[in-house]
Amino acid sequence: xxxxxxxxxxxxxxxxxxxxxxxxxxxxxxxxxxxxxxxxxxxxxxxxxxxxxxxxxxxxxxxxxxxxxxxxxxxxxxxxxxxxxxxxxxxxxxxxxxxxxxxxxxxxxxxxxxxxxxxxxxxxxxxxxxxxxxxxxxxxxxxxxxxxxxxxxxxxxxxxxxxxxxxxxxxxxxxxxxxxxxxxxxxxxxxxxxxxxxxxxxxxxxxxxxxxxxxxxxxxxxxxxxxxxxxxxxxxxxxxxxxxxxxxxxxxxxxxxxxxxxxxxxxxxxxxxxxxxxxxxxxxxxxxxxxxxxxxxxxxxxxxxxxxxxxx
Numbered sequence: 265x266x267x268x269x270x271x272x273x274x275x276x277x278x279x280x281x282x283x284x285x286x287x288x289x290x291x292x293x294x295x296x297x298x299x300x301x302x303x304x305x306x307x308x309x310x311x312x313x314x315x316x317x318x319x320x321x322x323x324x325x326x327x328x329x330x331x332x333x334x335x336x337x338x339x340x341x342x343x344x345x346x347x348x349x350x351x352x353x354x355x356x357x358x359x360x361x362x363x364x365x366x367x368x369x370x371x372x373x374x375x376x377x378x379x380x381x382x383x384x385x386x387x388x389x390x391x392x393x394x395x396x397x398x399x400x401x402x403x404x405x406x407x408x409x410x411x412x413x414x415x416x417x418x419x420x421x422x423x424x425x426x427x428x429x430x431x432x433x434x435x436x437x438x439x440x441x442x443x444x445x446x447x448x449x450x451x452x453x454x455x456x457x458x459x460x461x462x463x464x465x466x467x468x469x470x471x472x473x474x475x476x477x478x479x480x481x482x483x484x485x486x487x488x489x490x491x492x493x494x495x496x497x498x499x500x501x502x503x504x505x506x507x508x509x510x511x512x513x514x515x516x517x518x519x520x521x522x523x524x525x526x527x528x529x530x531x532x533x534x535x536x537x538x539x540x541x542x543x544x545x546x547x548x549x550x551x552x553x554x555x556x557x558x559x560x561x562x563x564x565x566x567x568x569x570x571x572x573x574x575x576x
């Protein structure tokens with residue numbers, strides 16, 4: 265216990281967008297709209313997959329997992345973001361900050377793992393369609409869901425303890441309206457090498473490997489599609505991947521942008537760093553339900569039928 269008996273603040277102070285504090289009340293409206301779209305859209309998809317028999321298929325089970333992670337991510341950030349922008353209530357208790365940090369990173373890693381699982385679903389459907397039903401059984405899908413969740417919990421479980429062992433005496437002001445591991449460890453007045461190395465290990469071994477295997481799966485898919493003689497059949501096969509490709513881009517492009525800005529944009533204004541981080545956390549939960557509702561006919565029709573029954 266003496267390991268954690270170090271100097272630390274009772275609470276942290278969250279930050280909105282530096283330099284734009286006078287605009288925070290005006291930004292609260294768009295933020296509330298984004299949360300409404302993220303929570304409402306993903307909840308509708310979850311409900312549609314639950315009640316529509318036509319959506320009881322592996323592809324849509326994975327989509328429901330993605331929607332759940334998006335809802336959880338939005339719920340993890342919503343209390344502090346809205347309190348910061350709407351009420352200028354910036355204080356958050358130290359332990360509450362650790363919990364939020366763990367949840368944000370966990371659900372982000374879960375989303376990455378689910379996107380990888382969805383790429384495997386598309387690979388089997390296009391490259392080995394005859395074995396699709398025998399490979400992607402309900403038990404296999406449940407096992408993937410458990411593995412993705414367990415990986416996130418086990419991999420990120422050390423993070424709160426790595427923060428608690430650090431004396432924090434430089435400042436108690438965080439750079440965002442939510443708690444992140446890189447932001448918290450920079451406030452320590454001690455060696456943070458272990459935190460940095462472990463954070464890089466997590467990034468490369470999970471997000472990096474997920475992205476690599478997603479890319480590999482699409483290389484194999486493209487090779488298989490190019491072997492199809494019919495041009496129409498090739499387009500039809502590729503069209504089933506469009507929604508997933510857009511979801512992958514919506515998740516990984518902001519993440520790569522955040523990493524690039526933090527590494528090479530040290531002289532950029534602080535609000536650029538904050539805006540990029542906000543885009544990374546807020547945009548995927550908003551875009552994913554819109555992408556799948558617009559690009560997937562079965563989802564769109566199921567939602568229409570669901571609301572039609574409600575009206576009746």
